[in-house]
Amino acid sequence: MAVDEALLRLSREGPAAVTLRLYAWARPTVSLGYFQTYDLTVNDEACRRLGVAVVRRPTGGKAVYHDREVTYALVGREDAGFFPPDVLGTYRAVGEGLVRALGLLGLGAEMAPEGRPERGGGRDASCFAVPSAFEILVRGRKVCGSAQVRSRGAFLQHGSLLLSFDARRTGEVLAAPAGRMGAGDLGEAAAGVNDLLPEPVSREEVCEAVRRAFAEVFGVVLEEGGLTREEEAMKEGLLAGKYLTEGWNRQGGGKRL
């Protein structure tokens, strides 16, 4: 989270490049959306018992259990020219890359239609309970959930591309509001690529497909790179001052109306 935010904060400086970052988590982690209420979202007892970490994202949206998946982050400036300056337009453009990536893996994916109503009144804590506009479906099941933050002409969109979906564990680590889907329904709503492919693929194969797909869809050559010194320093500051603090992870940023 700290790296993703540092990339966003520093994207205004330097060339108008777009960064694609693919990563996995050091240990299973629940990430909750910027505006989610901790106690209504996270089952603290289950997370402690199972050794699952919890972090609040800088992006909106709902909670994600990160374990058998690839997380992507895309950071860019609106003036870079690849992405439209609105929320849904960016989702659509990134979605085209993700659909192509899944195609390279042998899965026929599509984007969820715009404005699809949420079942169950949208009360579910889990991101994978319902597809939002332009999220990625294979045979009607969500394989990738994404979220976005925008600031000063730049955006960060990150998301979780599932290798396999564990509905039972997802249900266990998230809080259970009334009317929430059971593990069975949640298992029908989402799936990982290896739940759908006849032969399983590795995390690296998925990453390679994503890299190739984005290069093809946007007509660019990807250059591999690490964090700059500035990005590294900002990441450290954000870890100490934000993402490793209870205040941020439990309460979030400020006063909510």
Place this chain on the structure above:
Amino acid sequence: MKVFPDDLLYSREHVWVRVEGDLATIGITDYAQERLGEILSIELPEVETEVERDEAFGVIESAKASIELISPVTGEVISVNEDLTDDIGIINSDPHDTGWMIVVEMKDQNELDDLLDARGYQEFIVNEMEAD
């Protein structure tokens, strides 16, 4: 084409300002609310908080994104629109008036010189849309 009130000033971050003496009432523009879609929640500073020009003074959540609200002026927040607690939809339905967010007592009115008038803002967003 949208019509933007002549009695407001506008920032390139799609925030409007109504100036009365050294008080600046601040909200987001009709163009911004339309681009964001249905607004679901908002985080604003408390009264007596200092806000800084070009820094975030709040965060708004719309369909699956959080968006930072960038202050066009520096000063102290003297009022927050508590009506948004009851009906956040007024940011979408009446962004330039009852959907206001905060009132700031400005430290330096020269900061207003960088803002656009209605016509300038209109031209700015036309250019932005063409750049897509």
